[in-house]
Amino acid sequence: MSTIIDDLKRGDIPDFIEKIAKDEYMDTKTLISSIISGHIVIARNNLHKKLNPIAIGKGARIKVNANIGTSPTLCDFENEIGKVKAAIDSGADAVMDLSIAGDISCFRKRITDEHNITLGTVPIYEAMIGLDNPEQLTIENFLSVIEKQAKENVDFMTIHAGLLKEHISLAEKRVLGVVSRGGSIIVQWMRGHQRENFLYEHFDDILKVMNKYDITMSLGDGLRPGCTADANDEAQFGELETIAKLVRRCKAANVQVMVEGPGHVPLHLIEENIRKQKELCDGAPFYVLGPLTIDYAAGYDHIAGAIGGAMAAFFGADFLCYVTPAEHLRLPSIDDVKEGVIASKIAAVSVDLARQRPDELDRNRKISIARNDFDWDAQQNLSIDPDKFCRYLEKVKTDKADSSEASPCSMCGEWCAIKRIRKT
Amino acid sequence: MSTIIDDLKRGDIPDFIEKIAKDEYMDTKTLISSIISGHIVIARNNLHKKLNPIAIGKGARIKVNANIGTSPTLCDFENEIGKVKAAIDSGADAVMDLSIAGDISCFRKRITDEHNITLGTVPIYEAMIGLDNPEQLTIENFLSVIEKQAKENVDFMTIHAGLLKEHISLAEKRVLGVVSRGGSIIVQWMRGHQRENFLYEHFDDILKVMNKYDITMSLGDGLRPGCTADANDEAQFGELETIAKLVRRCKAANVQVMVEGPGHVPLHLIEENIRKQKELCDGAPFYVLGPLTIDYAAGYDHIAGAIGGAMAAFFGADFLCYVTPAEHLRLPSIDDVKEGVIASKIAAVSVDLARQRPDELDRNRKISIARNDFDWDAQQNLSIDPDKFCRYLEKVKTDKADSSEASPCSMCGEWCAIKRIRKT
Numbered sequence: 001m002s003t004i005i006d007d008l009k010r011g012d013i014p015d016f017i018e019k020i021a022k023d024e025y026m027d028t029k030t031l032i033s034s035i036i037s038g039h040i041v042i043a044r045n046n047l048h049k050k051l052n053p054i055a056i057g058k059g060a061r062i063k064v065n066a067n068i069g070t071s072p073t074l075c076d077f078e079n080e081i082g083k084v085k086a087a088i089d090s091g092a093d094a095v096m097d098l099s100i101a102g103d104i105s106c107f108r109k110r111i112t113d114e115h116n117i118t119l120g121t122v123p124i125y126e127a128m129i130g131l132d133n134p135e136q137l138t139i140e141n142f143l144s145v146i147e148k149q150a151k152e153n154v155d156f157m158t159i160h161a162g163l164l165k166e167h168i169s170l171a172e173k174r175v176l177g178v179v180s181r182g183g184s185i186i187v188q189w190m191r192g193h194q195r196e197n198f199l200y201e202h203f204d205d206i207l208k209v210m211n212k213y214d215i216t217m218s219l220g221d222g223l224r225p226g227c228t229a230d231a232n233d234e235a236q237f238g239e240l241e242t243i244a245k246l247v248r249r250c251k252a253a254n255v256q257v258m259v260e261g262p263g264h265v266p267l268h269l270i271e272e273n274i275r276k277q278k279e280l281c282d283g284a285p286f287y288v289l290g291p292l293t294i295d296y297a298a299g300y301d302h303i304a305g306a307i308g309g310a311m312a313a314f315f316g317a318d319f320l321c322y323v324t325p326a327e328h329l330r331l332p333s334i335d336d337v338k339e340g341v342i343a344s345k346i347a348a349v350s351v352d353l354a355r356q357r358p359d360e361l362d363r364n365r366k367i368s369i370a371r372n373d374f375d376w377d378a379q380q381n382l383s384i385d386p387d388k389f390c391r392y393l394e395k396v397k398t399d400k401a402d403s404s405e406a407s408p409c410s411m412c413g414e415w416c417a418i419k420r421i422r423k424t
Numbered sequence: 425m426s427t428i429i430d431d432l433k434r435g436d437i438p439d440f441i442e443k444i445a446k447d448e449y450m451d452t453k454t455l456i457s458s459i460i461s462g463h464i465v466i467a468r469n470n471l472h473k474k475l476n477p478i479a480i481g482k483g484a485r486i487k488v489n490a491n492i493g494t495s496p497t498l499c500d501f502e503n504e505i506g507k508v509k510a511a512i513d514s515g516a517d518a519v520m521d522l523s524i525a526g527d528i529s530c531f532r533k534r535i536t537d538e539h540n541i542t543l544g545t546v547p548i549y550e551a552m553i554g555l556d557n558p559e560q561l562t563i564e565n566f567l568s569v570i571e572k573q574a575k576e577n578v579d580f581m582t583i584h585a586g587l588l589k590e591h592i593s594l595a596e597k598r599v600l601g602v603v604s605r606g607g608s609i610i611v612q613w614m615r616g617h618q619r620e621n622f623l624y625e626h627f628d629d630i631l632k633v634m635n636k637y638d639i640t641m642s643l644g645d646g647l648r649p650g651c652t653a654d655a656n657d658e659a660q661f662g663e664l665e666t667i668a669k670l671v672r673r674c675k676a677a678n679v680q681v682m683v684e685g686p687g688h689v690p691l692h693l694i695e696e697n698i699r700k701q702k703e704l705c706d707g708a709p710f711y712v713l714g715p716l717t718i719d720y721a722a723g724y725d726h727i728a729g730a731i732g733g734a735m736a737a738f739f740g741a742d743f744l745c746y747v748t749p750a751e752h753l754r755l756p757s758i759d760d761v762k763e764g765v766i767a768s769k770i771a772a773v774s775v776d777l778a779r780q781r782p783d784e785l786d787r788n789r790k791i792s793i794a795r796n797d798f799d800w801d802a803q804q805n806l807s808i809d810p811d812k813f814c815r816y817l818e819k820v821k822t823d824k825a826d827s828s829e830a831s832p833c834s835m836c837g838e839w840c841a842i843k844r845i846r847k848t
Binding site for chain 1: 495496497498524549552558599600601602603604605607608609611612650651652653654690691692693717718719720721722723724726727728730731732734735738749750751752753754755756766767770771773774775777778779784785787788789791792793795796803806807808809812813815816817818820833834835836837838839840841842844845
C-alpha cells in the first residue's frame with residue numbers, strides 16, 4: 001500500500017484531505033503542501049479504516065491527547081475503556097494507549113472498534129513485557145512488536161531513537177536525571193550493553209515498518225526535563241539535535257513525523273524551547289507533555305499544564321498531551337482523565353481563539369450573546385462541560401411580580417450588571 | 425496622620441518597609457523609590473494595626489486576591505469567614521469583601537480581628553444598600569460610606585471614577601455591554617441624571633478621605649470586557665485613558681494607586697492590554713480579574729483564568745484577582761474559593777519562578793530532589809496543597825523482598841523511570 005505522502009506527491013488526493021481542509025478552514029492546496037513539507041501530519045495507519053483522521057501541525061487547530069492504559073497494579077480494561085470514553089466526550093483528539101498489563105491486543109481492538117479516534121502507543125512498553133530487564137530487548141523483538149501494533153490500527157508510535165550514549169553523561173548532571181519511562185529503558189539498555197541505542201542503530205528498519213503501514217513517527221524525548229531546573233539544558237537540546245537528524249531521515253523515507261517535547265519548563269523558557277524545536281526540526285509538528293510551569297502543583301498539575309500548554313501552543317506547539325490532577329501521584333481515574341482533557345482543551349481552544357479560528361470566534365460570541373440574553377439553556381449547550389454547568393448553576397428570581405423576568409445567577413442576584421443595564 | 429508616601433518622602437522609613445524589602449529580595453532603596461514613583465503600592469490603612477502589609481507592583485512577588493462576601497440570597501457570615509480562612513490557607517495575599525447583605529461591619533471586624541491579611545472593598549456596593557435604585561446615590565452618602573469603611577480597616581478601595589458619560593455609547597456597541605457591577609451602577613446613575621459620573625466630579629473629595637487613612641486607590645474598570653469579543657475595544661481603552669489621568673491626580677494627592685483590568689481577553693491581546701495600561705498609567709500596579717482567555721469555560725473558569733493570569737503577569741500585571749469554578753454560575757462555595765485561589769496561585773508562582781525568585785527556585789528544586797529520592801513526606805510538605813497530595817497519592821511496593829525499597833506511585837509502578845535509573 002502507498003502512504004499519504006506517496007499519494008499526495010503523485011497527485012492522488014485521498015477523500016479525507018478535503019474534509020480535513022474544510023474542518024481546518026484551510027485550502028486544500030495549503031494542506032497538501034504542508035503535509036508534503038512535513039509541517040502537518042495526518043496520523044493515520046492505512047489499516048485503520050474506521051478512523052476519522054485529523055491534521056496535527058502548523059495552521060491546524062491545536063490538538064489534545066489523553067494517555068490511558070493499564071499498569072501492573074491497576075489492570076481493569078472496563079475502567080480504561082471508561083477513560084477512553086471520558087477523554088473523547090471531553091474533547092480529546094487522540095488517545096495513547098500506554099497499557100503494560102493484561103490482554104492489550106483485545107483492549108486496542110475495542111478502542112478502534114468502538115471509536116474513530118486517532119490512536120498512539122509507545123511500543124517499547126509492550127516490547128518490555130515478559131522481560132526481566134531492558135538489556136534483554138532486541139531489535140528483532142522490537143520490530144515484531146511494532147508490526148503487531150501496526151496490525152492493531154495504531155496510528156502513531158513514540159520511538160525513543162534520539163537518545164544516544166553521549167547524552168547519558170549530560171543527564172547525569174541534572175537535578176532529576178531521566179523521567180521518561182521509554183528514556184530510562186533505553187539508558188539502561190545502553191549502559192548494560194555499552195552500545196549505541198539500538199533504535200537509533202536500526203532506525204531504517206523501523207522506518208520500513210512505519211512506511212509499510214503509513215504510521216506516523218513520533219520521536220520521543222527520552223530526556224525530557226522532569227523538573228523546571230533541568231529545562232532547556234544540554235541533555236534536552238543534545239537529544240533534540242539527534243532528533244532533528246532523524247526527522248530528515250523520516251522525511252526521506254516518506255514517513256510522516258512529529259517530535260515530542262517536555263515536560264517541566266518554566267514560563268520564560270517555553271518560547272525558546274518551542275522555537276528551537278521548530279527551527280532544528282524544519283517545522284515538524286511539536287507534541288508537548290504539559291509543559292508544567294512549576295514542579296510542586298501535584299494534585300493540580302492539570303492547571304500548571306494548561307498554563308504551560310497554552311503558552312507552548314501560543315508560541316507554536318501543535319499537539320498537547322494532557323496532564324491530569326493525578327500526575328506524580330497515581331494512575332489517573334476516569335474523573336482525572338476528564339479534568340485533564342478539559343484543562344488541556346481550554347489551553348488549546350484559547351490559542352485557537354487567539355488565532356481567530358471562525359468556529360472559536362463563533363462559539364465565544366454565541367455564549368456571550370446568550371449571557372446577555374439570560375438564555376441559560378443556550379449557555380449550557382455552548383459551555384465546555386454542560387453537565388458541570390448545570391450542576392453548578394444557581395438561578396435567582398429577582399422580581400417575583402414578573403415571572404417572565406430573566407433570572408441572573410446567585411453570584412450577583414439582583415445586582416447583576418447585565419440585568420441592570422438592560423433595565424435602564 | 426501622615427501617609428506612607430509622606431513618611432518616605434521625608435526619609436522616615438516605617439518598620440514594615442525593611443521586612444517587605446527582605447520578603448521581596450529587593451534592596452530597601454529600590455523598594456522606597458518604587459513606592460514613591462508609584463510602581464509599587466503598600467495597600468495599608470493607617471488604622472489597620474494588625475495588618476501584615478505586602479507590596480504590590482513592579483519587582484514584587486505576584487499577589488493573589490480572593491473576592492468573598494454575602495449576597496442577598498446567600499447571607500451566611502460563618503460561611504464567608506470560612507471562605508476567608510480557605511483563601512488564606514490556599515495562599516491568597518488579599519481578600520476583597522464584596523458583601524451586600526447582613527451585618528457587614530461586624531463581619532469586617534471579624535476579618536481584621538482574626539486575620540492580618542490585606543482587605544479591599546468596593547464601597548459603592550455598601551452605598552447602594554437601602555436605596556431603590558442607583559440614581560439615589562449622592563456623593564455625600566458615598567463619602568460617608570468610604571469614611572465608615574476606612575474606620576473598618578479597609579486597606580484598598582475600588583472606585584469607578586474613570587467611567588464617563590462619553591464612554592457609554594462606546595459600550596453600547598459591544599456584544600456584552602457592561603458586566604462590572606460598579607460600572608453598571610455608575611452607568612445607570614449617569615443615564616438617570618444626565619450628568620457626569622459623580623465619582624469623577626468629586627474625585628478630590630474622595631482623595632481627601634483616602635489620604636486621611638492612607639487607603640490605596642484601586643481605580644475600577646467599569647467597562648472591563650465581559651467577553652473576548654469586547655476586549656481591548658474603544659470602550660475599555662477610552663475608560664483607561666481617563667483612569668490614567670486619575671492615576672496622576674492620586675499621585676499628586678500622595679494617595680497610592682493601582683489600576684484594575686479585565687476580565688475576558690483572548691491570549692493574543694493580553695500583552696497589548698498590559699503594555700497599554702503600564703504605558704498610559706506611568707507604571708502603576710495593574711490588578712487584573714483573570715483574565716479569561718475564552719468565554720465558555722464556566723465550571724472551569726479558574727483554569728481559563730489561570731492561563732490568562734499567568735500570561736498577564738508574565739507581561740507585567742502585578743496582582744491577580746482569582747476566578748473560581750463558580751464564575752458565571754453562582755456565588756462561590758468554600759471549596760470553589762479554595763480551587764480558585766490555588767489556580768491563581770499557580771499562575772502567580774509560575775511567573776515568580778520565571779523571574780528567578782530565590783524562594784521559588786528553592787521550593788521547585790527541593791521538591792524535585794525529594795521526587796528523585798522518593799521522599800514522599802518532603803514532596804507532600806512542599807506541594808501546593810498537602811491535603812490533596814495525601815488524598816491522591818497511591819504508593820506501590822514494587823519489590824517485596826526489600827522493605828526499605830523506595831516506593832514509586834501507581835502511575836508507573838515498577839516502570840518508574842526514576843527508580844529504573846537509580847537501579848542501573
